[in-house]
Amino acid sequence: MAALAWLLIPLVAAIGAGLWGSWANRNRRTAGDGTELAGYTRFREAMEKSRSGT
Template sequence: MGALLWLLIPVGAGLVAALWSSWALRHRKSGDVAELAGYARFRDAMEREHSASEPAPAGSDSV
């Protein structure tokens, strides 16, 4: 009987782990939609920054 009680510990831990993993993965989105949208916003912001800045004067080379 004692061996069966010791066997219940890993079985219970496995069930708890299975329940936790299914709960943890329920909010995940499939695909890279959010990442691609963030990259597109970053690229647009960088293009706006470079187009809005004025070019440096021709004689201001610092070597």
């Protein structure tokens, strides 16, 4: 019976690792890069203005 308990420990750990891996690798719905790209565009335009203004 003790041998069965020692075999169940890795089995439970493997099942837990599989569940955690599938949860960590799930597809998350994100807003996308639209806001970051818009911010970068504003930054680039501001840099172009400061370069041509000098």
